[in-house]
Amino acid sequence: MLEPPPVQLDRGSGVPLAVQLADGLRAAAALRAGDRLPSTRELATLLGVSRTVTAAAYDQLLAEGWLAGRRGVGTFVVGTPVAARPARAAVPPSSGPRVDLRPGAPCTEVVDRAAWRRAWRAAGDRDPDTGYDAAGDPVFRSAVVEHLLRHRGLPADPADVLASGGTSAAVAELAGLLPHGSRVGVEDPGYRRAVGALRAAGIEVVPLAVDDDGLVVDAVPAGLAAVYCTPAHQFPLGGRLPAPRRAALVARARAEGFTVWEDDYDGELRYDVAPLPLLAALAPDVVVHLGTASKVVSPTLGLGWVVAPPALRDQLLQRRTDTGLRPGRSGQRVFAALATSGDLARHLRRLRRELADRRELVRAAVATAGLVTTGDAAGAHLVVPLADRAVEQAVAADLAGRGIAVGTLAEQQLTDTRAGLVVGWAAPPRADLPAALTALTHALGVRS
Numbered sequence: 001m002l003e004p005p006p007v008q009l010d011r012g013s014g015v016p017l018a019v020q021l022a023d024g025l026r027a028a029a030a031l032r033a034g035d036r037l038p039s040t041r042e043l044a045t046l047l048g049v050s051r052t053v054t055a056a057a058y059d060q061l062l063a064e065g066w067l068a069g070r071r072g073v074g075t076f077v078v079g080t081p082v083a084a085r086p087a088r089a090a091v092p093p094s095s096g097p098r099v100d101l102r103p104g105a106p107c108t109e110v111v112d113r114a115a116w117r118r119a120w121r122a123a124g125d126r127d128p129d130t131g132y133d134a135a136g137d138p139v140f141r142s143a144v145v146e147h148l149l150r151h152r153g154l155p156a157d158p159a160d161v162l163a164s165g166g167t168s169a170a171v172a173e174l175a176g177l178l179p180h181g182s183r184v185g186v187e188d189p190g191y192r193r194a195v196g197a198l199r200a201a202g203i204e205v206v207p208l209a210v211d212d213d214g215l216v217v218d219a220v221p222a223g224l225a226a227v228y229c230t231p232a233h234q235f236p237l238g239g240r241l242p243a244p245r246r247a248a249l250v251a252r253a254r255a256e257g258f259t260v261w262e263d264d265y266d267g268e269l270r271y272d273v274a275p276l277p278l279l280a281a282l283a284p285d286v287v288v289h290l291g292t293a294s295k296v297v298s299p300t301l302g303l304g305w306v307v308a309p310p311a312l313r314d315q316l317l318q319r320r321t322d323t324g325l326r327p328g329r330s331g332q333r334v335f336a337a338l339a340t341s342g343d344l345a346r347h348l349r350r351l352r353r354e355l356a357d358r359r360e361l362v363r364a365a366v367a368t369a370g371l372v373t374t375g376d377a378a379g380a381h382l383v384v385p386l387a388d389r390a391v392e393q394a395v396a397a398d399l400a401g402r403g404i405a406v407g408t409l410a411e412q413q414l415t416d417t418r419a420g421l422v423v424g425w426a427a428p429p430r431a432d433l434p435a436a437l438t439a440l441t442h443a444l445g446v447r448s
Helices: 017-027 040-047 051-064 113-125 138-152 167-176 192-200 243-256 310-323 329-341 343-368 389-401 430-447
Strands: 067-070 074-077 099-101 161-164 183-188 204-211 226-229 259-263 287-292 304-307 381-385 404-408 420-424
Touching: 017 051, 040 051, 051 067, 051 113, 099 420, 099 430, 113 329, 113 343, 138 161, 138 287, 138 304, 138 329, 138 343, 161 167, 161 310, 167 192, 167 259, 167 287, 167 304, 167 310, 183 192, 192 204, 226 243, 243 259, 329 343, 343 381, 343 430, 389 404, 389 420, 389 430, 404 430
Parallel strands: 099 404, 183 204, 183 226, 226 259, 259 287
Antiparallel strands: 067 074, 161 304, 287 304, 381 420, 404 420
16 A cells, blocks of 8 residues: 655645545546555544545545545556646647637536536436437436426427437538428527538528517518527527517418427526517427527537427437437436536536626627617627628627637628628636726727
8 A cells, every 4th residue: 555645735725635545546647547545544543634634535536537446445546646747749820719709608617616516526427328210319308308397488298309419510411311402490690500500411591580589571572491590599580589579470470381499598587577478389299399408508518409390200210220320318318417417507507697787788888889789688799780891800800819719600600791790608617707898899999
């Protein structure tokens, strides 16, 4: 057995002794993978601390994967300590922006790391699969049903829910059911990854007009196989489709025989009033509901869900069975663990508070430059309308020169010619926002 590594414990530092001990063991250069550590009782005696301290430190390192316990044998180092790792090559400054204010990324800063680790451990505690269910993990589908009812007001049965690899993956699967050359309408400006998924499947993409309230239903042309839209929070302009337009869209879908693909990418994030009912709740016979965990938790899960009319759901299942295409189970199990433990609901409450505060910081920075923002009190991005594309490009270039990335309307358009920035605020650490928003104010003020 090794002598205890040199670990300095400072009882006056204010940092819990268990944390100090875990940090000291993790960083000890003398430890190597395979080394056996003293028992918690022995280490407590050697260091002159209570066994509670050593047990808590070991529990933390076991959870992180640095240590592993072998029943009846002892506790062993299985990870390489930080101090012994080879130094990483420096990342060149040109490899990415210093602060990312583009839309679409989640706010991982508010993720409770302990809850995150618990969920992964719970997922790993379940037995390995010997086969697969084309619909997805049953426990995950039940968790999605509860999530949709609680947070989006959509009643469903687990049999109604299919796991997906995310919104773009779901769009690609739906497109694969359509005859080659079918026409699908997509909001313009709109979500360009959906456009890419459709075109990759041989689908003709038809741009659909939008205004400050979302999709202009009266302008939707005839002869479409489907309409892809974001009615709860139009991407990127941020409008919420009014109830009369929702009813009109559903009526046209039924009369003309097309389906509506409703992308509810960030519907959990509203800061003023409750959202209008989902299209899928109004017309489950003609609406396919698409949801994702990427915007509210993390893309690490590679996860989304589909609630579709029975006939379409059966087609998706058959195609998955025929091709072997299916989303991975690990993310589904982690999401289910977060949901069933209550950690997901607690995370969403923290997330809404944090993103609502950040939204006001962005609005204030834009207002200081004498400009306005557009978009509902929802989601994690706003649009700053600008005079023309030249101004849009100049402001974006100015910010890029300062190491700050922003989105532009040009990046999200097929034929529309509106100009403006699409500013997200979820991705950066909170500490990086003040300086980045000061730069945003300056760049907008110079060219407004």
